[in-house]
Amino acid sequence: MAKLQNLAACASKRLQQASHLEPAETRIEVRALLCHALGNVSHAWLIAHGDEPVTDTLRQSFESLLARRIAGEPIAHILGQREFFGREFKVTPATLIPRPDTEILIETALEKTPANQPCRMLDLGTGTGAIGITLALERPLSQVVIVDFSHEALAVAKENIQRLAARNVTALHSDWYSAVQGQRFDLIVSNPPYIETGDPHLQQGDLRFEPITALASGADGLDDIRSISSQAAGHLNPGGWLMLEHGYQQGTAVRDILQQHGFTSISTVTDLAGHERVTLGRVD
Numbered sequence: 001m002a003k004l005q006n007l008a009a010c011a012s013k014r015l016q017q018a019s020h021l022e023p024a025e026t027r028i029e030v031r032a033l034l035c036h037a038l039g040n041v042s043h044a045w046l047i048a049h050g051d052e053p054v055t056d057t058l059r060q061s062f063e064s065l066l067a068r069r070i071a072g073e074p075i076a077h078i079l080g081q082r083e084f085f086g087r088e089f090k091v092t093p094a095t096l097i098p099r100p101d102t103e104i105l106i107e108t109a110l111e112k113t114p115a116n117q118p119c120r121m122l123d124l125g126t127g128t129g130a131i132g133i134t135l136a137l138e139r140p141l142s143q144v145v146i147v148d149f150s151h152e153a154l155a156v157a158k159e160n161i162q163r164l165a166a167r168n169v170t171a172l173h174s175d176w177y178s179a180v181q182g183q184r185f186d187l188i189v190s191n192p193p194y195i196e197t198g199d200p201h202l203q204q205g206d207l208r209f210e211p212i213t214a215l216a217s218g219a220d221g222l223d224d225i226r227s228i229s230s231q232a233a234g235h236l237n238p239g240g241w242l243m244l245e246h247g248y249q250q251g252t253a254v255r256d257i258l259q260q261h262g263f264t265s266i267s268t269v270t271d272l273a274g275h276e277r278v279t280l281g282r283v284d
């Protein structure tokens with residue numbers, strides 16, 4: 001009878017042949033699928049039990065997970081979760097899958113919000129809640145409002161609030177600022193839709209499986225960034241910051257938009273590859 005370690009090695013080869021993933025990536029994904037099929041055992045458990053035989057039941061359930069991945073379904077959808085800033089967030093096809101790039105937005109936000117001071121934050125277009133919930137957990141003295149116009153995404157965000165015991169977060173159904181009229185914050189963060197509507201990448205990879213309303217934003221990808229920026233100053237306290245994630249070629253355009261709306265101290269943070277990723281500005 002085949003052993004768990006043989007099953008994993010064979011599956012890695014099959015997944016690699018069927019995808020454009022690097023060998024190391026396929027090994028990590030196959031390991032995650034196998035741990036999932038085994039009832040969410042840990043990676044350490046799998047290493048310690050690699051010599052154990054593969055039962056028919058396990059083979060069947062693992063094969064069906066592997067077939068979905070080979071067909072292109074995102075690994076986060078198959079596992080139902082994705083790690084972000086060291087925590088597991090529930091993910092469904094109704095939400096964007098949180099990206100590692102978005103951790104730059106978290107780091108930038110944490111730099112502007114001292115841990116020992118209370119702070120009101122707003123996360124616009126929260127999806128799984130990854131940004132707002134992470135900020136709330138990293139800054140326990142803060143009060144964080146997270147909003148999304150997708151009822152389905154908001155339901156996932158509410159589950160993540162419970163799962164991660166984020167007591168200082170309020171989730172609201174809202175078309176950008178519609179549910180927070182009259183409220184002001186010290187920090188507004190957003191990873192809004194910013195892909196150009198005609199971008200061919202929308203038909204490739206994980207993007208094919210994510211909601212188009214979470215991804216695309218008009219001919220130049222900037223419609224939502226313009227909309228969020230135009231109303232931000234009216235929702236910020238003096239000295240408050242607006243921080244926006246955007247496409248790596250949109251830095252100049254986003255700085256211009258923030259300037260048009262009277263923001264000061266405008267700057268852009270680059271990712272590890274040197275691409276412009278997050279632009280921020282302050283209201284005086």
Ligand SMILES: C[S@@+](CC[C@H](N)C(=O)[O-])C[C@H]1O[C@@H](n2cnc3c(N)ncnc32)[C@H](O)[C@@H]1O
Nearest residue numbers: 096098125126127148149150175176191192214
């Ligand atoms: C790029 S996703 C970001 C999700 C999450 N913040 C993250 O970084 O993983 C953009 C989110 O904005 C939401 N959204 C789009 N238009 C919106 C609007 N007018 N009002 C509120 N949310 C909106 C989408 O439903 C989606 O969840």
